[in-house]
Structure formats: structure tokens, C-alpha cells
Amino acid sequence: MAIRSIVESDLSGKPDAATATFGLGDTWYEVDLTPEERKKLEEALEPYLKVGxxxxxxxxxxxxxxxxxxxxxxxxxxxxxxxxxYELAERGRIPRKIMKAYDEAHGIDRSK
Structure with a gap:
């Protein structure tokens, strides 16, 4: 049995879309677009891409x-x-391997 995935456009809901990724500032975005919608996005960005x-x-x-x-x-x-x-300084950062060994010996989970 074959399984088929259909990606729908986030804009129109039409099938056969693909994910487009773009960034602005420090933020990245993903949007699922049909080929026609992707072309419109690229056309809208074209003046900026030419000089960027x-x-x-x-x-x-x-x-x-x-x-x-x-x-x-x-x-x-x-x-x-x-x-x-274990050898370690009286002050400063406690080495990771020592923290790990201490936590394991005492059943401490610091990942939370």
C-alpha cells in the first residue's frame, strides 16, 4: 500500500503546494505555496533581491x-x-564532568 502526502497552500488551500522559506530581519518564515503563489512572491520580492x-x-x-x-x-x-x-579549584566554574558525576551519584536531573 502506498501512502501519499498532499501539501495544501497556506493561502488558498489548493493542493500540490511546497514549502517556501524566507527571512526578514532576524526572523525566518515558512509558508506552503502553489507554484503560482510562489512565483507571485518571487515577483513581489524581485526589486529587493536585485539590489540586495x-x-x-x-x-x-x-x-x-x-x-x-x-x-x-x-x-x-x-x-x-x-x-x-576529583581535582578542582576553590573558586570559579565547577567542571561539567564533576557536575555530571555529582548529579548521577545523587540522582539529580537538572534538565528540567
Missing amino acids: RKARQAAPTKKRVVPKTTIEERDVIRAWAKKNG
């Missing part, structure tokens, strides 16, 4: 995920780490 230039893609910024902990909890984690043979 392709933007350089910015380097992705890494989001630093810092677990929410209190000063007291960090002190407890540092004490636990030292007691269990």
Missing part, C-alpha cells in the same frame, strides 16, 4: 548552560568532588 546582497551567516553562538545552584550547593559539590578524588 546575500548576508554573511553569523557564526553560531554557543549558549552556555549553567546549572542553577546555590552557593551552599556548590560548596557541597566541591567537598564531594574532593572526597571522591
Whole structure:
């Protein structure tokens, strides 16, 4: 048995549409358009595309995920780490591998 997917236009509801992706500012959009609707969109954008230039893609910024902990909890984690043979500084960020080991040893799930 074959399964067939039909994509309908977001504008007209007509079948045989395809997804078009475009951006404005820092926002990207997707819209399902028939070939005729896509052509109209391209015609509307044509004056801007002629004088525009392709933007350089910015380097992705890494989001630093810092677990929410209190000063007291960090002190407890540092004490636990030292007691269990881990080396770490008295101050500063607690290494991820130590946080992970502490969380696993204590059944803590910080993904929530």
C-alpha cells in the first residue's frame, strides 16, 4: 500500500503546494505555496533581491548552560568532588564532568 502526502497552500488551500522559506530581519518564515503563489512572491520580492546582497551567516553562538545552584550547593559539590578524588579549584566554574558525576551519584536531573 502506498501512502501519499498532499501539501495544501497556506493561502488558498489548493493542493500540490511546497514549502517556501524566507527571512526578514532576524526572523525566518515558512509558508506552503502553489507554484503560482510562489512565483507571485518571487515577483513581489524581485526589486529587493536585485539590489540586495546575500548576508554573511553569523557564526553560531554557543549558549552556555549553567546549572542553577546555590552557593551552599556548590560548596557541597566541591567537598564531594574532593572526597571522591576529583581535582578542582576553590573558586570559579565547577567542571561539567564533576557536575555530571555529582548529579548521577545523587540522582539529580537538572534538565528540567
